Amino acid sequence: MPKKMHITLTVNGKEEEFLAEPRELLIYTLRERLNITGPHIGCETSHCGACTVTIGGKSVKSCTMFVAQADGADITTIEGIGGPDNLHPLQEAFKEHHGLQCGYCTPGMITRATKLLEEIPNPTEEEIRFGMAGNLCRCTGYQNIVKSIQAAAAEMSAAKEAAE
Amino acid sequence: MIPAAFEYYRPKDMEGVLSLLAEHGDEARVMAGGHSLIPMMKLRMADVPHLIDLQDVGGLSDIEVGTDSIRIGAMVTQSDIITHEGLATAAPILREAALQIADPQVRYMGTVGGNVANGDPGNDMPGLMQCLDATFHLIGADGTRDVPARDFYEAAYMTAREDEEVLTAVTIPLLKGGHAYEKQKRKIGDYATAAAAVQIVNEGGTCAAASIAMTNLSDTPIYSQAACDALVGTSVDDSAIKAAMAAMLGDIDPSEDNRGPVAFKKHVAGIILRRAIERAWSRA
Numbered sequence: 001m002p003k004k005m006h007i008t009l010t011v012n013g014k015e016e017e018f019l020a021e022p023r024e025l026l027i028y029t030l031r032e033r034l035n036i037t038g039p040h041i042g043c044e045t046s047h048c049g050a051c052t053v054t055i056g057g058k059s060v061k062s063c064t065m066f067v068a069q070a071d072g073a074d075i076t077t078i079e080g081i082g083g084p085d086n087l088h089p090l091q092e093a094f095k096e097h098h099g100l101q102c103g104y105c106t107p108g109m110i111t112r113a114t115k116l117l118e119e120i121p122n123p124t125e126e127e128i129r130f131g132m133a134g135n136l137c138r139c140t141g142y143q144n145i146v147k148s149i150q151a152a153a154a155e156m157s158a159a160k161e162a163a164e
Numbered sequence: 165m166i167p168a169a170f171e172y173y174r175p176k177d178m179e180g181v182l183s184l185l186a187e188h189g190d191e192a193r194v195m196a197g198g199h200s201l202i203p204m205m206k207l208r209m210a211d212v213p214h215l216i217d218l219q220d221v222g223g224l225s226d227i228e229v230g231t232d233s234i235r236i237g238a239m240v241t242q243s244d245i246i247t248h249e250g251l252a253t254a255a256p257i258l259r260e261a262a263l264q265i266a267d268p269q270v271r272y273m274g275t276v277g278g279n280v281a282n283g284d285p286g287n288d289m290p291g292l293m294q295c296l297d298a299t300f301h302l303i304g305a306d307g308t309r310d311v312p313a314r315d316f317y318e319a320a321y322m323t324a325r326e327d328e329e330v331l332t333a334v335t336i337p338l339l340k341g342g343h344a345y346e347k348q349k350r351k352i353g354d355y356a357t358a359a360a361a362v363q364i365v366n367e368g369g370t371c372a373a374a375s376i377a378m379t380n381l382s383d384t385p386i387y388s389q390a391a392c393d394a395l396v397g398t399s400v401d402d403s404a405i406k407a408a409m410a411a412m413l414g415d416i417d418p419s420e421d422n423r424g425p426v427a428f429k430k431h432v433a434g435i436i437l438r439r440a441i442e443r444a445w446s447r448a
Contacts, residue, residue: 005172022172022215025165025206044165046203047353049269058243058272063165064202065273068172069217112269133352134267 007071011036012080022068026060027051029067030077038078038107042136049135052108053077059115061134078107081114089159090114090152099148101139109135113149121160122153167205174217178303178330181216185328186305188214194330196239197273199266200282224277224332229254234336238277242266245276255336257343261292261361264347280313281331283321283384286355290317291379292345294387295361298336304329317384340373341365342448346440347379348432350423356380357423358433360412360440364395366448371395376408376441381416381433388415391437400445408441409434 004019009029016034027044030036030053039062042050046064053062054076082088090110093099100106109132116123116131123131128149129142137145175181185192192214195201204210218224224239229250236245242262245251251258265271265279265288279289280300293300293313300311302325311324313334318324325331340363347359359379365372374395378386390411398404418429 003171021169023167023169023205045206046199046270049267052269059269060273061269064199064270066172066198066202066215068174068215069198069219071174116268131268134269 005068005071007067009067009070009072010074012076020067022066024067026053026062026065026067026070026075029070030062030075036077036079039111040104040107042105042108047136048105048108049112050105050108052111052135054111054115057115059112059134076111078111081110088114089155090117090149093148093152093155094145097148097151098144099141100145101137101141105135105137105139109137109145113152117149117153117156122157123149125150165206167202168208168211168213170205170212170215172215172217174220176220176222178221178223178332181218181221181330182303182305182328184214184216185330190327192216192327194218196275196278197241198278199270199274200278200284200287218330227251232338234338235333236276236336237333238275238281238331240276242271242274242276242279243268246271255296255339257292257296257339257345257361257363258336260343261288261345261347264288264345264349264359267353270353276334277331280316280334281323281325283317283319283323285320285383285385286380288345288347288356288359288379291359291377291385292361293334293336294377294385295343295363295375296336296339297375298334300325300331301333301335302326302329303332308332314387320383339363342444342446344440344443344447346436346443348436355423358418358429358436360433360437362437362440362444364400364441364444364448366400366445369399371398371400371404371445374408376412376437378412378416378433378437381418381429383417383419386412386416388412390415395441400441405438405441409437412437 040050042048051062193212194216224237226237228235245262279287298313348357361377363375374392376391391408394407394411
């Protein structure tokens with residue numbers, strides 16, 4: 001048996017400790033070990049973005065990171081962004097603007113979009129398409145994904161202005 | 165996809181990295197962002213019994229914009245390049261090229277050092293570094309040494325870096341004139357069907373100096389001296405550009421793959437070089 005490592009992760013604010021082989025891919029750690037099944041496995045080859053999570057302020061494809069690399073990391077998944085009782089403005093906007101069809105890519109889309117809107121709070125359509133280029137939708141529902149992100153950006157900016 | 169098992173190390177300093185490389189030789193590989201290496205390990209096309217993660221090694225993530233050169237640490241990411249304010253003024257071509265690499269998620273992880281050291285002919289930074297006449301800094305058991313980017317690439321995945329050496333930084337001399345990095349790809353995230361890096365100096369309407377390198381059109385990046393020579397002394401008119409395109413086509417050696425047959429790649433290479441020359445000249 002290959003040697004296991006002692007791993008500590010913070011996922012959605014909760015500390016997790018376990019033993020794992022270094023080669024375990026982070027997406028499997030999240031889904032199968034920690035039962036955090038929001039991040040999806042689409043292509044498993046760094047292309048589709050369904051497995052996107054946020055690590056240390058970066059959008060990361062969790063199929064392309066070994067759990068050993070993530071040891072000590074602070075990870076946010078879709079579960080940490082919002083839930084049925086407290087939808088994030090992006091989740092609300094995807095719901096309102098039909099930003100999902102089958103929904104498989106949606107956790108990755110929304111997780112990536114949270115980071116995009118942090119970096120560019122009021123993006124143009126072109127900036128959204130470029131900033132979301134690492135996430136694929138096999139239903140090809142991109143028009144409404146863009147609309148949803150635009151709507152969420154407007155909502156979040158208005159809320160921020162109201163708070164100031 | 166489950167890669168073969170490996171021993172994982174995360175040394176705190178370069179001394180620790182070098183001693184692991186000395187101990188394990190070609191059974192060990194260093195990893196920066198991992199976005200070239202991990203996919204190859206998942207496919208079991210790369211066998212890495214000892215994986216050395218560089219993320220805790222200090223001093224590899226700095227960007228220093230000096231008066232006569234720019235030094236970029238090996239662990240600087242493509243995303244760092246894109247957002248760095250000093251580079252935006254001193255070397256906007258780096259940002260232009262980095263934005264054409266992969267996608268946002270990959271650019272957060274992918275590093276300049278990994279991109280140039282990996283030796284994948286599809287990577288974009290090697291051609292750009294050859295165009296800008298960059299120097300690569302290596303460290304090994306016997307100390308440090310410098311290798312010009314134009315002498316670094318030997319064949320696909322074969323470079324002047326020895327197995328027990330680590331690429332720590334690249335230095336780019338002060339940029340001159342106008343620049344462009346033009347890339348044709350089938351889709352976002354793809355490697356180039358053809359790409360061209362051009363630096364060109366305009367003195368009173370005459371091309372005083374030019375440097376041209378091509379990406380993914382041979383098993384290494386190709387610095388085309390003949391294409392440069394075809395431009396120098398001209399007004400970069402249509403006949404000079406055609407001469408540069410013809411000279412470049414004599415230097416590349418593309419092979420057929422899922423991006424197209426050889427004739428198509430040569431056709432695209434010519435068009436991409438024309439666009440890059442025209443854009444660089446308009447900025448010179």
